[in-house]
Amino acid sequence: MDTPLSARRLADTAALLADPTRAAICLALLDGRAWTAGELARHAKVAAPTATSHLNRLVGAGLLAEERQGRHRYLRLAGPAAAELVESLAQFGGVAGVGVAAGSLRGVRRGGELARARTCYDHLAGALGVTVTEAMTALGLLDDRHGLALTAAGAHWLAAAGVTVGPGRRAAVRACLDFTERRPHLAGAVGAALCAHALAEGWVERRPDSRAVRVTAAGERALGELLGVRWEAAS
Template structure:
């Protein structure tokens, strides 16, 4: 028959993400940064040799890009398209995520839930708050899919965001990652806002991978530009784990 065009390609790409260890690598790389092979090996708990084989496969399959620097091998996701694919696959899976047991793990999870990056844009409660503030202020509208309003275009210009142009990648895209169960802003605008927030010092990276922290000037900027208060970022209560005086 004839629908079999594309079968090898589909199954090959899916096969790359089908292995838990490779999936873990890709999820880790969703922070948008380049990791060394050794870091990934430790993070996944497998031998260095195993890591090499997996990375070879992912690079050959076009999901990862690599840069060799001295005795290190850096890898990162090959493109925003790949990042989006990984997100979508993970989001499709129904997942009652288990609550981690150790205290270290819980505080880490707490930070990530608060504010983090998702490849090249903001996620966590900060990402959700920013997105909803944009909708509330008429910068975005979500009838028939999320989109930028004329008001929004003016706002983007007034803030001084430099949004990538001439690309097929949509300026505005709702992203539902696998931890939050609410949408936040991705696309070139999401990337531009995140990048601007980092360079302007509104947020800074912390020791925890993917986690970010809102700085005092950042809080002020978010309030002025989007009407976001510290309370909006604290979340809807129920977030402090019961029985743990953190």
């Protein structure tokens, strides 16, 4: 019996991430930024030609997008759907603390930073993301009675806070199960806009070479004023 086309396509997609090198590349790109081919090769601990072969396959399948600037080739996940696929598979496989060296003091510290506050592709995650989501729900800005939804009050709150949600076919709000908190955090277009605004306003700042972020003093004030959240920054 011939295998249905849909089944073959599903198998082909699954095979892309069945290779440890390609999986490592995609997990690294969950930080939402574009990496050079050389950076991804070093991260995956493979030679540049080997990385190029894997990257070409991921780009060809539509999982990654590339952009060239001069001699550099930058790569990123192709979009929210690709990020959600990788994140969901990581959660299903019990991957926690992506990019953390298990068993080392540095790994323990990095794992704690990721659990406290990080980005999940383009939205806030970890204890910070869950805390923001639950505070918005408690204030009636989100409604979780029939799946997470933005309320009219939430739309007004976003506008008042200066958070601009860009147009597009992406779902406005989506609940993403947090792999460390085991509770949902806010994803979708609203989650992405809120994260982008927090970074632009200096409420959070990225930690080097990590998906972890740190809440700044300005961010502590914003959380308190806008959501009634008391957040103490960790050094």
